[in-house]
Amino acid sequence: MSTFILSLETSSPICSVALHRDGMLVGQSELRLEKSHSSHLSVMVSQLLENTNHTLADVAAVTVSDGPGSYTGLRIGAAAAKGFCYASDIQLLAISTLRALAHQVATTTAHAHEYLYCPMLDARRMEVYSALYTHTGEEVVAPAPLVLDSATLSEQLTRRRVLFFGSGAAKFQPLVAEQPHAAFLLGIEPSAIAIGELAYEAYQRQEFQDVAYYEPFYLKEVYTTTPKA
Known part of the structure; x- marks a missing residue:
C-alpha cells in the first residue's frame, strides 16, 4: 500500500505545502506573501488535496518543518500539523529546516x-x-x-x-x-518538497512525534514583551 505524507514548511516568509507518495512528489503549492501563514495554510492544504484527488483520509502522516526559523511561522505550522493529526488520527513527523x-x-x-x-x-x-x-x-x-x-x-x-x-x-x-x-x-529558500522527501525516510524509521507535546526546535529562547498600552 502506498504511503502518502503531507508536508508543511512555515519556517520562513514562504508558506509551502507538499504531498508525497512513497517519497515521490505528487503535488505542491507555495505562497510568497509576508505574514500569510495563519490565514492561508489550511486553505493551501485543502486545495492541494483537492487538486491531487486526495483527502486527509489518504494521508499516513503530516510532517512539519521543525526549525529553526521564524518563531511565529514555526508555531503556526506546528499548530496546523497537530490539528490535522488529531482530526484524522494520523502520525506527526518533524524534519530539521x-x-x-x-x-x-x-x-x-x-x-x-x-x-x-x-x-x-x-x-x-x-x-x-x-x-x-x-x-x-x-x-x-x-x-x-x-x-x-x-x-x-x-x-x-x-x-x-x-x-x-x-x-x-x-x-x-x-x-x-x-x-x-x-x-x-543565493536564492535558496526552505521548501516543503525537501521536507517531504526526508519525511518518507523518517516515517520508515518510525520517528514519530508526540502530537500532544511536540514543540518546534526554536534553537534560541522565545522572548516576549508586555505591551506598553
Whole structure:
C-alpha cells in the first residue's frame, strides 16, 4: 500500500505545502506573501488535496518543518500539523529546516561529494542559524546560532570546499571573499518538497512525534514583551 505524507514548511516568509507518495512528489503549492501563514495554510492544504484527488483520509502522516526559523511561522505550522493529526488520527513527523535545506541543495549539485553544505538562516544583525552537513546528510556541525565574522567556520574552510546558502548566506559572503574554499548559492529558500522527501525516510524509521507535546526546535529562547498600552 502506498504511503502518502503531507508536508508543511512555515519556517520562513514562504508558506509551502507538499504531498508525497512513497517519497515521490505528487503535488505542491507555495505562497510568497509576508505574514500569510495563519490565514492561508489550511486553505493551501485543502486545495492541494483537492487538486491531487486526495483527502486527509489518504494521508499516513503530516510532517512539519521543525526549525529553526521564524518563531511565529514555526508555531503556526506546528499548530496546523497537530490539528490535522488529531482530526484524522494520523502520525506527526518533524524534519530539521537546516537539514532539509542541505538536502535540497546537495541533491541538485554536481559532484555533490566534493562539498560540505552550510545552510544559513537569517537571525538579524550579523547572526544566523546554521549547521554543516555532508552530501549524504551526515551532521558535521550541529545546528547553532552563529555570530558571523571572518573566522566563522575557518577550521572547516581550510580543509574542505563549503557551499553556503539560505537567507543568511549573503551577509557572510563579503567576510570570506578571499577564502578559495567558500562558495555561495543565493536564492535558496526552505521548501516543503525537501521536507517531504526526508519525511518518507523518517516515517520508515518510525520517528514519530508526540502530537500532544511536540514543540518546534526554536534553537534560541522565545522572548516576549508586555505591551506598553
